Amino acid sequence: MTLVLIAMIGALLIPMVEALQDEDIWQRMLAFASIATKTSVMILVIAVLQDDWMIGVVGVLILSVGNAALMLLAHIIKRVDDAMEG
Amino acid sequence: MTGYLNIILRLTIWFLLTADLSWANIVIGVGVTILLPRGVTNVGLLKDWLRTLGEVLVAIPQAYKEAFEIMLYPHREETVVLERVKPRRTPSLIFLDIFLITFTPKTIVQRYHNQGWYEVHYIQRRETP
Amino acid sequence: MINILSYTCIILGLVFWYWGTWPLLGRRSVLYKLHGLSVADTLGSMAIVVGLLLRIPHEWPLLVLALISLSIWNTVLGYVLAYCVTDDVTHDAGQEVSHGR
Numbered sequence: 679m680t681l682v683l684i685a686m687i688g689a690l691l692i693p694m695v696e697a698l699q700d701e702d703i704w705q706r707m708l709a710f711a712s713i714a715t716k717t718s719v720m721i722l723v724i725a726v727l728q729d730d731w732m733i734g735v736v737g738v739l740i741l742s743v744g745n746a747a748l749m750l751l752a753h754i755i756k757r758v759d760d761a762m763e764g
Numbered sequence: 765m766t767g768y769l770n771i772i773l774r775l776t777i778w779f780l781l782t783a784d785l786s787w788a789n790i791v792i793g794v795g796v797t798i799l800l801p802r803g804v805t806n807v808g809l810l811k812d813w814l815r816t817l818g819e820v821l822v823a824i825p826q827a828y829k830e831a832f833e834i835m836l837y838p839h840r841e842e843t844v845v846l847e848r849v850k851p852r853r854t855p856s857l858i859f860l861d862i863f864l865i866t867f868t869p870k871t872i873v874q875r876y877h878n879q880g881w882y883e884v885h886y887i888q889r890r891e892t893p
Numbered sequence: 894m895i896n897i898l899s900y901t902c903i904i905l906g907l908v909f910w911y912w913g914t915w916p917l918l919g920r921r922s923v924l925y926k927l928h929g930l931s932v933a934d935t936l937g938s939m940a941i942v943v944g945l946l947l948r949i950p951h952e953w954p955l956l957v958l959a960l961i962s963l964s965i966w967n968t969v970l971g972y973v974l975a976y977c978v979t980d981d982v983t984h985d986a987g988q989e990v991s992h993g994r
Contacts, residue, residue: 682903689910696917704923704978708930711970712914715934715963719941722959726945731952738955742777742962745970756977780961783954831932835912842925866968866975869932872924873972874979885924885975 679727686723690716703755711748718744769813769856771797812852816860827868834869839887849880895947902944909937923978927971935967 690713697709718740725734778793779785833839849858862873865884875883913933916926939960946956 682907685907686910689907689914692911692914693917702923704974705917705926707974708923708926709917711967711974712917712930712934715938715967716910719938719963722942722945722956726948731949734952734955738781738959738962741959741966742781744962745966749970749973752973752977777958780954780958783952827936831909831936834928834932839928842922862972863965863968866931866972867935867964869928869936872927872931872975874924874975883979885979887925887928 679723683720683723683727686716686720690720707748707752707755711745714745714748774800812857816857816864819864820860823864823867830868830870834887837889839870839889841888841890843886843888844874845884845886847882847884849876849882899944899947902940902947906937906940906944909933909940913937924975927975931967931971935964935971938963938967 693709693712693716697706697713700706700709718737721737721740722734725731725737774797775793778797782789782793849861853861858876862876862882865871865873865882870887872885873882874885877883910933913929913931916929919926942956942960942963946953946960949956
């Protein structure tokens with residue numbers, strides 16, 4: 679199970695590098711969305727690894743209210759973009 | 765119809781989240797479900813609902829199948845296709861349709877036009893002639 | 894037996910994660926990367942959660958909720974991002990097809 683966790687941290691590094699290197703805002707949003715999902719699944723895995731289901735409850739809560747903030751942010755960025763152009 | 769579906773959805777989330785079937789919990793869940801505000805709902809056809817929910821169940825294995833296809837053979841071409849919305853769709857059914865199309869990895873709905881068209885973004889193995 | 898099955902699910906999910914996240918580093922369009930992410934983040938994470946579900950079946954209500962919210966949120970976020978990205982690209986969609994390589 680620890681190996682699985684290490685592999686997950688490795689996968690988490692990819693979108694982080696992408697978020698750092700790319701200037702385009704939408705590519706960054708994509709990377710952030712990926713980070714959000716991956717970390718919450720990692721929380722679930724850690725909960726099983728530690729056998730402490732309270733951590734798991736936190737993970738499920740984060741998943742279920744989850745990406746709403748990112749969706750709102752995407753809409754705001756689009757509005758700002760439109761306002762700057764028009 | 766969608767009103768009932770809304771209530772069932774809320775109750776499902778509540779019971780899955782609390783995992784507790786005591787009387788007090790059931791009363792709290794039902795109370796909160798009914799008290800939460802509901803938007804204006806349109807009545808859809810029961811048959812359409814059942815068919816679309818069935819398609820959701822079918823979509824899960826199909827999504828995995830498409831995922832393996834993309835992984836084994838590289839899909840490098842991107843195309844945008846306009847697709848017609850089926851007639852007599854209520855907004856919540858259209859939402860489910862968009863969900864279904866976007867859930868499978870090869871297709872993503874880009875945009876929904878009010879005149880009844882989806883813009884669907886495909887990836888394919890080679891360009892269509 | 895259950896253990897092997899659960900490890901298979903988790904490793905399958907990890908393979909999906911790596912395969913779908915890798916294209917993020919390339920120079921493709923946002924939409925192409927979105928297809929990869931829908932493989933990685935939706936299907937891969939669902940496979941991992943199913944693997945966890947096999948290990949601790951007594952916590953099924955929360956894990957099923959995790960599965961449902963994972964699929965719905967990721968799909969809707971994919972649609973919203975696609976919608977936001979393509980606003981001013983729509984008129985030259987044909988052009989994008991031609992150099993989509």
